[in-house]
Amino acid sequence: EIVLTQSPGTLSLSPGERATLSCRASQSVSSSYLAWYQQKPGQAPRLLIYGASSRATGIPDRFSGSGSGTDFTLTISRLEPEDFAVYYCQHYGSSPTWTFGQGTKVEIK
């Protein structure tokens, strides 16, 4: 079973700053099978990135994903007030079972 470890647990930043979130897999995964989600309190998760680097429909271009092998990154180029939330990475596809990372909270500094 692939385990995803996200870091840091919490990221304290100000609006306008750049956010860099990490997701590390316990073994190499195809970049085709890595997604990122945003979740705000009381809401369902929202798909941001799939295939490691493809933005989902309607996602602003300040969100970008990159990486391969075991190391993947979600970057928010300039934080907007609505971007403060919890972010999860997900591995899917290559096996019947899917997994999520434990999440990174991006909070206002």
Add this chain to the structure above:
Amino acid sequence: EVQLVESGGGLVQPGGSLKLSCAASGFTFSGSTMHWVRQASGKGLEWVGRIRSKANNYATAYDASLKGRFTISRDDSKNTAYLQMNNLKTEDTAVYYCARQRTGGSNDFWGQGNLVTVSS
């Protein structure tokens, strides 16, 4: 507009059973793989399982930690997916989401979530 609406949650005693429903609209439900994901209060997302389409023999897969207590099914004539939960434990207390799998993987549409509380 794609919509997923969960129902059937509530309070149940340990050892009891509950069946959640996920009513879908706005897309071709019969051709879609549907997933269930849960989230305990203040915790992260936990993948529960999925059911594929008729074309893929309604194949199911589950998180190993559930140890056969949960079963996912679907009724394409009603555009509805189900999560049958048996022998419930206090640690199953969570908000349960159904989600559509997009072509190629990942989950592009999610329901609003349904709270299940397991307590005596």
